Amino acid sequence: MPDQPPSRAASLAHLHAPGLAKGDPLTTPLVLSSMFHLPGDPAGARQYGRYDNPTWEAVEALFAHLEDAEAVIFPSGMAAISAVFLSLLKSGDRILLPADGYYTPRVLMERFLGNLGIAYDTRPTAGFLDGGFEGYRLVLVETPSNPGLDVCSIAAVAQAAHAAGALVVADNTTMTPFGQRPLDHGADIVLAADTKAPNGHSDVLFGHVASRDSNIVAAIREWRKLSGAIPGPFEAWLVQRGLQTLELRFERMCNSAEIIAARLAGHPAVRALRYPGLASDPSHTLAGEQMLRFGTLIGLTLESEAAAEAFIASCPLIEAATSFGGVHSSAERRARWGDAVAPGFVRLSIGCEPTEDLWRAIEGAL
Structure with missing residues (x-):
């Protein structure tokens, strides 16, 4: 058989190796500096943190x-979403958001971006294709939706939205690049809150945006530079450490989730x-x-509520917390945040136990 190139997971930890000189550290250096040595003409050199x-x-x-x-990193998932909106939208634009996705982008639009002349509509994820995409500058899909776990076709949305002249942004927070690859299905931009599984240890806020369109990346990168929405070097270092084990942790977590x-x-x-992996699930x-x-x-x-x-409080291997994706399992009753779910709905995040x-532990608590 012909030699197969290493997988993304296999080669991830070795990306920096070709540039190492003898005696260089194998771990990624943590550079804590707001200033850099900059005599004379500053062009072509590091200038400022x-x-x-x-x-x-x-x-x-x-x-x-x-x-x-190409990827651009941010200090949180919402900073990543805000960067996409504010770097690519202008007054008079209209965007489409999932009605049942993470609620904060809708609040951002309602509270602030509407004042800049940017309008928005919402649709449920399961019916996201219904009504077409004429008149939209940008559509944001989150599939599976958070917290209801409905699914829509990224490829179908991309095809229809592009025909209408809209950009397609996919929030891939729940899945990570090892679980779903929106750019391969036609999305123009993928973003995520890497606070979740990519970091994996519940000790840092982080986000990223990625696109194969160089003009989009340039606009987002410039917006980050001018707005100051930048991550700290130590937070970035923690996330790179988490990424080294993402494939391993995600595999364990998905395997357990399917069984449970x-x-x-x-x-x-x-x-x-609701779990997309069940043959009985409408999104399966x-x-x-x-x-x-x-x-x-x-x-x-x-x-009931x-x-x-009582289930969350009594399970010794579940942490009662918002967010998800950590090495520990966690759960919360999402109706407490105003999500359109039943009072007894629990979003359960399976960890690495x-x-x-x-x-x-779960069976006993139930």
Whole structure:
């Protein structure tokens, strides 16, 4: 058989090796400097910490490798979303957001971007294609949606939106590049809150944007430089360390989620269940076509708010916390944030605990 090139996961930890000189450190250097030595003509040299940083560049190289596209990093997922909106939109533009996706982009539009003359509409993820995309400058898809886990076809959205002259942005926070590759399905931009699984240790806020369009990347990078929406070097260093084990952790988490979701589906305390990996899930066929894995999030609905809160509080291997993607499993009742879900709906994030230990804890709490 012909030699096969190393996979993205295999080569990720060795990206920097070709540039190493004898005696250089194998780990990514942490450069904590706001200033750089800059005598004479400043052109072509590092100038100031708001413009660039060697640690940033190392992390962007990792994301670029994973996304197969140029990447720009930010201090949070919402900073990444804001950068896309504010660098690419102007007064008079209209955008389309998922009605059932992460709620903060809708709040951002309502509270601030509307004052700049940018309008928005919403649609549920499962019906995101309904109504077409005429008149939109940009459409943002989040699939699977957070927290309801509905799925839409990125390829179909991209084809229809491009025909209408709109840019397609995919929020891939729930899936990571190892679970889904929106750019390969036609999205113009992919972004994510790397606070979640890419960092994986619940100790840093982070985000990134990636695109294969050099003009888009240039605009976003310039906006970051001028706005000052920059990540700290130490936060960037923590994320690069997390990325080294992302494939390993994501594999464990997805494997456990698939096993636990199937068992939850038959549990008498569970009134409803959403997980794209279940053959009974309404999104299963489409998810199997565009997702590499079925993810680490499970949506389960218990009898009541009280039942949901008691389940979360009593499970010794579940942390009661917002956010997801850490090495520890976590859960929260999403109706408390105003999401359009049942009072007993729980978003369960499966972590890296041994699968059978975690299941016994969940079963006991139920």
